[in-house]
Amino acid sequence: MKELLKNNLEAIQNRLWEMNDILYDHPELGDEEFESMKLLVEFLEQHQFSVEKGIVGRPTAFKAVYDSKKDGPTIAYLSEYDALPEVGHGCGHNMIGTMSAGAGVILSKVVDEIGGRVIVLGTPAEETNGAKVPMAEQGVFDDIDAAMILHPADESYESGDSLxxxxxxxxxxxxxxxxxxxxxxxxxxxxxxxxxxxxxxxxxxxxxxxxxxxxxxxxxxxxxxxxxxxxxxxxxxxxxxxxxxxxxxxxxxxxxxxxxxxxxxxxxxxxYELSYDNMVTNQTLSELFTSNLLTTGVKRVKKAKESYGSIDMGNVSHVVPAIHPYIGLDSPGLIAHTREFANLTITDNSHKILARGALALALTGYDLITNKEVLEKVKNEFRQA
The missing domain is CATH 3.30.70.360 (Alpha-Beta Plaits)
Incomplete structure (x- = not known):
């Protein structure tokens, strides 16, 4: 079945690369990502996701659902697609949005057989007034068993903490x-x-x-x-x-x-902006994702680095088991929020990295749906934390 997931990636990866580059070419600031949202939503609708736009009072937020109509866990992938003033996608949100949408589609092709639901959440304005905050407050994650997002960086790192x-x-x-x-x-x-x-x-x-x-x-x-x-x-x-x-x-x-x-x-x-909670990584889920990422061609994943930034994924991690790992762009020392970072997201090598990230997210979702013991371990850790 995991081989089928790889085949599902190959069927859509050219489109993923196109969407990544379109987002790069047309950067939009937080809560203004109308064309970015439209691009991702149309892709998901083409793959039979039911989409609700404008959730939690944010016009550029969305919830896309593929429901197998069979019992099973609900896995959520979170898409970011806001850019930075003047710099554009210097934090790689073009890759984040595309990897999460891609992972959702890859996994959706097998849930009719294995059960469960796949959700892709469009989460605007991470850089300023993150929509994940009202999503966490207003119950969007109440029926979700695990939430994942994957961020590009200079090198690959396990999911860690944030301030x-x-x-x-x-x-x-x-x-x-x-x-x-x-x-x-x-x-x-x-x-x-x-x-x-x-x-x-x-x-x-x-x-x-x-x-x-x-x-x-x-x-x-x-x-x-x-x-x-x-x-x-x-x-x-x-x-x-x-x-x-x-x-x-x-x-x-x-x-x-x-x-x-x-x-x-x-x-x-x-x-003047929404408050972010500290990130609480679910270590069981993190280890599962890391092991899957290493099967995709990523050679090394470093231990989580100490973080002094803040992310609205932190709020999500307080209401549902969650991870926020990093996938490396093979550029040690690369500094985020720079044009150099943005330009690196559209190279041929980064396209391959994007595909690996989408596949690793999908593989992890598959494991959570098909392995009840692992999922229960994830939930037990969350309850204790």
């Missing part, structure tokens, strides 16, 4: 006045932002080493001779564990409130 993250905006409002003639009449909102930065810099010494706090001044005044009545700072606050992150965020908010008291500026706090 939980909150994106927080601090909006200070003061009062304008002439900065030279009557400064005493003004309330300087920019001073409040500066005190916020100073306080956060002092806090860094007293948090664990995994914490990352980094921000910008989005607005800070309009002219040097006018006391700024509006100043806005935006920060990402990250930590390995969601509970500890919540503690750190409280401290950052206390600093902001102190800056407000010191300067007299009013303060409004809000999240």
């Amino acid at each position: 939980a993250m909150d994106a927080i905006q601090f909006d200070f409002r003061g009062r304008t006045s002439h900065a030279a003639a009557s400064p005493e009449k003004g309330i300087n909102a920019l001073d409040a932002v500066i005190q916020l930065f100073n306080g956060i810099n002092a806090l860094r010494q007293h948090v664990t080493s995994d914490v990352r706090i980094h921000g910008i001044i989005k607005e800070g005044g309009v002219a040097a001779n006018i006391v700024p009545d509006k100043a806005i700072a935006q920060f990402y606050v990250r930590a390995k564990d969601r509970n500890y992150l919540n503690e750190v965020v409280k401290k950052v908010i206390n600093i902001a409130e102190g800056a407000s008291s010191m300067t007299g500026a009013d303060l409004h706090i809000e999240n």
